[in-house]
Amino acid sequence: MYRGNFDISDYVEERVALAHASFDATDDSLRVSLARVAGGRADLILRVKADEQGATIDFEYAAPGINRLWWRVQAESDEAVWGCGEQMSYFNLRGRHFPLWTSEPGVGRDKRTHLTWQADVTSRAGGDYYHTNYPQPTYVSSTRYCLHAQTTAYADFDFRRGGFHELQFWAVPERIELLTARTFVDLVERIAARFGKPPRLPDWVFNGAILGLKNGRDHADTLLAKSREAGVAVAGLWCEDWVGLRITSFGKRLFWDWKWNETRYPGGKAWAATLRADGVRFLGYVNPYLCNDGTLYAEARDAGYLATRLDGGDYLVDFGEFWCGVVDFTNPAASDWFAERVIGKEMLDAGLDGWMADFGEYLPTDVKLANGVDAMLMHNAWPTLWAKVNADAVASRGRTGDALFFMRAGYTGVQKYCPLLWAGDQSVDFTRHDGLQTVVTGALSSGLLGNPYHHSDIGGYTSLFGNTRTPELFMRWAEMAAFTPVMRTHEGNRPDENFQFWQDAGVLSHFAQMTRVYRALAPYVRTLVDDAEARGLPLQRPMFLHFEDDRATYDIHDQYLYGPDLLVAPVHAAGAERWRPYLPAGARWTHVWSGETFEGGARVDVAAPLGQPPVFVRAGSANEAALLAIAKA
Amino acid sequence: MYRGNFDISDYVEERVALAHASFDATDDSLRVSLARVAGGRADLILRVKADEQGATIDFEYAAPGINRLWWRVQAESDEAVWGCGEQMSYFNLRGRHFPLWTSEPGVGRDKRTHLTWQADVTSRAGGDYYHTNYPQPTYVSSTRYCLHAQTTAYADFDFRRGGFHELQFWAVPERIELLTARTFVDLVERIAARFGKPPRLPDWVFNGAILGLKNGRDHADTLLAKSREAGVAVAGLWCEDWVGLRITSFGKRLFWDWKWNETRYPGGKAWAATLRADGVRFLGYVNPYLCNDGTLYAEARDAGYLATRLDGGDYLVDFGEFWCGVVDFTNPAASDWFAERVIGKEMLDAGLDGWMADFGEYLPTDVKLANGVDAMLMHNAWPTLWAKVNADAVASRGRTGDALFFMRAGYTGVQKYCPLLWAGDQSVDFTRHDGLQTVVTGALSSGLLGNPYHHSDIGGYTSLFGNTRTPELFMRWAEMAAFTPVMRTHEGNRPDENFQFWQDAGVLSHFAQMTRVYRALAPYVRTLVDDAEARGLPLQRPMFLHFEDDRATYDIHDQYLYGPDLLVAPVHAAGAERWRPYLPAGARWTHVWSGETFEGGARVDVAAPLGQPPVFVRAGSANEAALLAIAKA
Structure with a gap:
């Protein structure tokens, strides 16, 4: 590793x-x-x-x-x-x-x-x-x-x-x-039942976007106000720097000792309460490592909660000029400690309504674990153990179905514990294997296996070697995100070098429009959440889930049904003015923006200017009129 | 493929x-x-x-x-x-x-x-x-x-x-x-005996360098004169374009129909005779393919000498805007035809004293061959079959040990037929895996297996993506080549974009000096040729061949003994002013240029300006005085 x-x-x-x-x-x-x-x-x-x-x-x-x-x-x-x-x-x-x-x-x-x-x-x-x-x-x-x-x-x-x-x-x-099973829908239901269903997505997310901001409290307050003024519907602020920073030669990193940093976020807990009263939830960040110059590390180490070297000595993982202990989740006492002492006390009790539960993929294969099992066998188990620690913490405060954490790591069983997947760290581009379109592929594949809720960093995350985010990329990504369970922005790994949505009035206005579309969809999406709760069906669905007989849908990785009645084909190319989605055979489809109706079973060619993502409503569905109305949101 | x-x-x-x-x-x-x-x-x-x-x-x-x-x-x-x-x-x-x-x-x-x-x-x-x-x-x-x-x-x-x-x-x-065997020398002798020894290297090569020129007869005549005027000792001209050119979108290629091109080389045969009378041998180029717009292709196809598709249809290999047939060397009649009709008549009888016998690596694995053996099994056999065709042609004219062809492809048995290896197509640089130093590694590894004679393109060959040859690279390469059996230059794959030795008076003078060193070494090298003929020992030898007990020599890939008494450590870095060769333990070594003597068993630090490649003479050897005299060549 x-x-x-x-x-x-x-x-x-x-x-x-x-x-x-x-x-x-x-x-x-x-x-x-x-x-x-x-x-x-x-x-x-x-x-x-x-x-x-x-x-x-x-x-x-x-x-x-x-x-x-x-x-x-x-x-x-x-x-x-x-x-x-x-x-x-x-x-x-x-x-x-x-x-x-x-x-x-x-x-x-x-x-x-x-x-x-x-x-x-x-x-x-x-x-x-x-x-x-x-x-x-x-x-x-x-x-x-x-x-x-x-x-x-x-x-x-x-x-x-x-x-x-x-x-x-x-x-x-x-x-x-x-x-x-006889049908794909039945099969997916059986799969979801096998792995266990996650809690229902909290309803507060439908208030609008969760703004990812990471430059201290003033930055957050200022941009919240600016966004609302521009008409952006806001459901939450997500500030991963709530724990403070560590400056390394690589750049700004977070300080991995999980508690409010009072310098960067003065009066954090009270501030979060104010936000909440104003209808805005506050979300933070945590991962299963503890930096060895933090106070939590010392506590965990003293209690014997850290994985060790095979010879019993301290095991520290290099994260780039800082070193961390690995909390040993095969030790129930260590898991309980992380859930109660860290997530419970420092996060939930301190005003957080959610967080990115990052990592889970890094268990080294040469550590000694409390349960005596070879780390080669525990490595893949780690994401689910990590999800359970988070879910247990949320449950301990009676916040299941309300506090919202989101994970990129997963493995068998994560379905039951993790309320929301996030698609990881896309590059800030339209590339085939690391750009916007990979989010759709991730949602579809994980959705079939009992993960109903999926979302991504709007605008992507990874900016390296001069690859930087364009305003167009941000807008195309926001257009897709409006048709996913959660809209959340991210400043990216290098905020100063990349475009941010508040830097351009046109983009801000486009973003505001997409949050309105997202809110307008909420009544329909709540019925999909019902489906997820009752049957385990994903919100973003492969087209064949409802069009079994159309084999042409089997290979398509870049578009999806959003529930039974909406077809979404996100634009994932720069400079596109038109787009050619495939419409499944066996239905007629109405293009949301033009009102034009097409027979399924072929690709169609539609205008796709910024602000008009290729979205189609199944003609004749009960939701038809309501869904077509999003064009006026 | x-x-x-x-x-x-x-x-x-x-x-x-x-x-x-x-x-x-x-x-x-x-x-x-x-x-x-x-x-x-x-x-x-x-x-x-x-x-x-x-x-x-x-x-x-x-x-x-x-x-x-x-x-x-x-x-x-x-x-x-x-x-x-x-x-x-x-x-x-x-x-x-x-x-x-x-x-x-x-x-x-x-x-x-x-x-x-x-x-x-x-x-x-x-x-x-x-x-x-x-x-x-x-x-x-x-x-x-x-x-x-x-x-x-x-x-x-x-x-x-x-x-x-x-x-x-x-x-x-x-x-x-x-x-x-008891010793490495004995073991190498046994290996050479097992695979068969090649003919003796012709003595004419020691007259000087073979100049690689490929822009028609006037270009060759002009540069031969210019080189000689500058004091370059010349043994031959090697003009791969003797067959004429084919212009493709990739650039200038050769016309793969193996005979003199009278437009490019008017009066080729007579001209070669004139050169020979003047002490300069003429060398050309051939490979085992025949382009399908050439006359030899038609002859071979009509006679049934070409490998076919599995269904018996014509098999043509794409070489980039031109297509070639594969002469089927598993058919003895086809091999005889290539040896007699192509190499015999069109080359040896037409005044050629040698050639690059290129390729041998390209047998496709989906051709049908006359001997009925799967091409997967014949692919590796091809270089040796190709070598034998060349050797048979040379023997048919009684020219074995005089006409000189050189190959990059090889496999078991090539030793017996191929009089000279060439190290293939290095990039025009000092890189670890494709530059000058790889030539040494190639000479040492092949030399242990019964290939006594090895050489390379002075200055390297492959120039792509803006990687071009510097005057320094050419000079360092010439310094090494003086201490190999044959000195031969190459204009490279893109002559116009790369430095050529005649373009700078200083480089030309340096090259002339290296040809004088090469000639001065000839009496000593002839004794190594005797060794090769009698015992199969390579001219360029791993240090452990004569210093069995010094395990430090086992890993060194970039220096060699040239016979028992010379140690050569070519400079393979840009801008080097000094070099640190390893001197084997068990002898004392005199630096040729300074006369300083060092005890073996350690790296030493010596000045290595251009014109003074790090070369050492084994102190006390019979050849000591003669070898030290090369400093004054």
Whole structure:
């Protein structure tokens, strides 16, 4: 690991087909013993239980020395496959393989771009198409089944072969689960039920945008006022610098000792209360590390709550001129301490209504953990442990469904705890593998696996090597965000070098318009939240979820249904004046801005000037009139 | 394949340890049957014959379906390994793996350089440390053995493991051979005997430099005169454009129809005779392709001498706006035709005394060949077949040891046919993986495997993306070339954009000095040629060849012994005024330019201005006085 980027390689001693099976049936299951040679000793014993809704395959026994498994699943040549967590580059995974290991997603994520190359050379950080904060060994097949592997081991799902998928695991999994259903909607419901549903999205978010500001209290007050004056509807302020800064040679970083910084935010708690009375929630920032020059680190270390070196010594992770301890969430007392002492006391009790719960991807593989499990196996488990710590803290104050934290890291089980995903750190551009469009892909893939709520940094985050945000990029991103559950801006990693929405009257006005569109959508979106709560359906949906028979929708990664009745095709290119969305077959679609209606089953060509993102209402739907009215918001 | 660059990947069905052996001894050999399980059917049967000089392991039987072999060889933790053909980046191969597949070597060859990235992105041509025109599945171990695998299959030799080397083959080899000896010199002699020794280097090369000129006859005449006036000793002119040009959007290419172009070289044959009478040999260019708009293509196609598509149709290789047929050297009649009709008649009979025998790496893997063997297996065999065609042509005119062709491609067996290697297409720079120093690495690794004669393009060849040759680079390269068997210049791939030696009086004078040094060395170098002829020892030798006990020499890739008595440490950095060569322990070394003598076993710091390459004479050697005299050449 180098700052969240991993260099992963393997040396395979043997890879042996266990081609000889013997069977032992009981009333409710089948025991399968697999051996290398006919009549030979079993190397692997499975127990299979099947019913009309799918099957489970429990791994009962693996011979000593077996520490890898390659599992083949029959595939059809025209089969599409989706999921594997939150995938940012490809929605249909067929034709590629996907290593599943939570990590930094990469900067550029495309070895053919100069940006990626620079990130690779300077900090090993370029990434590739499969890098994601949120992997999950679960996929959905177009043949109407979902396969989930219950394991936290490193995995690599390979969808490149014609006749089979091959799932590689760096440990024998506990279980493989197969869920089946007649329709995609039913299948997604079953998946959501399997992993557990998150709390309902709090209603206060629909008041408007959450403004990401990070330059102290005066900056926040000033820009809140300026934004409101310009007609921006505001639901909250998100100030990640609430903890104060640390100046390094890299630039301004946060001080990772999680409590109000009174210099930067004088009277923080009282100020937050004032904001709240004014209808504006205050959100902060936290991550699972504690800097070793902070007070919380000392507390945690003294109590034995930190992961250690294998020899028991202090383990400190280098974050670039500062060093942090890793709170050991495999120790229930440490998790409780973080939930109560840090998030409970320093954040919820101190006036915070939400926060970015950052990181979760960085568990080093060479730490010693309290539960005695190899960190190679706990690494992927960490995001969910981290989500649970946050959820427990919120629950401890009775704030579930009200206080809102958002995470980029995830893994199996995060669905139940994390109320809102955020799409991580896009570059401030329109690029294929690290720009605006990757947010849609991330929402669609994670949404299929039981994550109904997704959003992103409006305008993107990462600005490196002279790549900076344009006003146009901000506007296109805001246009998309209005059609997602949460609108939240971000100043980016280098605020001073990048365009900010308040710096141009035209952009500010455009942004205000988009917050009005967002508010106008709220009644409809609340029905989608009902759907999410009751059935686990995502708000942003792949088109095939409601148009099963239109295979042309299977590969489209850059547009979505927002609930059953809206189709959103965000513009993700600079200088675009028109756009050519695909409209699913089997319905007629009315273009929100022109009122023109099109027959589905083809791409259509529509004007898409700034302020008029390509959005279509399903003709004849109950919500038709209300949704068409957003054009006048 | 894309223009000589290959994208190679594999899918391994099974990799099974054949851990159960049974033995059957005869008088002179041991038959070993290897099975998956004790008492099971043999999957692989070997016959081992051993004596005090090594062993052979013949593969007598492999079960149907076995198409890969991973062969482990016990290794010691401090063992060094060299060879694997002509390796350009690393001399000691330990710690890395080396795919063995003849191909373009790459431009930049280092994923961390911008040049490599640009070459990759624009033409998949960046390459990596292991890419080479001349791979060979043969290595030399510091534990005093050589392992050779007799196969032409794709292979990957992996020297990364602590306790073993692992040799991967994409076919079961015919044989593995182990040669052992008491000393490195004896071992190299045995290796040279195994692969066959090339003809003796012709004595005429010692007359001076071979000038690479490629802009028609007037250009050649003018620059020959100008060079001689400046005191440059000239042995030959090498004009690759003797066949005329083809203008493409990429730039000037050669016309691949191998015969004199009378427009560009009026009266070519007579002119070559005039040059020869004046003591200057004429050299041209040929490669194994025939452009489909040339007359030779039509001849070869009509005679059925070209490789075809699998369905029997014409196979044409895209070389960038022109298309070529592949002469099928597995057809003896086609080889004879190329040797007699092309090289014999159009080249040797037409006045050529030598040529660059280019390419050999490009056999596509999807052609149908006359011998019925899969092109995947013939690809690596091609360079040696190509070398034999050239050698046969030379022999047919009784010119062996006189006419001189030089090749960059190679494989097992090329040693016997190819009289001179050339180090391929370095970039015109000092970079670690594609610059001047790679020539030394290439000479050392190939030299250990029975290739005594090596040289390079003075000044480098490849100039792309604004990377151009400096006068300093040319001078440093000439300084090295004076201490190699052949001095030959090259205008590079873009002559007009790159520095040429005649463009600056100072450089011309420096070059003249280096040709005088080269000539002054000739009496000594002839004794090295005697060594090569009698024993197969390379002229450029790894230091450990004569200093077995100094392990510090095992890793050094950028300096060499030129015969037993000279140590050469070429300057390979811009702006260097001093240099710090390592002098082997066990001798005293006299710096040629200062006369200062140093004790070996350490690095020394010496002045290394232009014109004074770091060269040392072994104190007390028989040649000491003569070698020290080169300082006054």
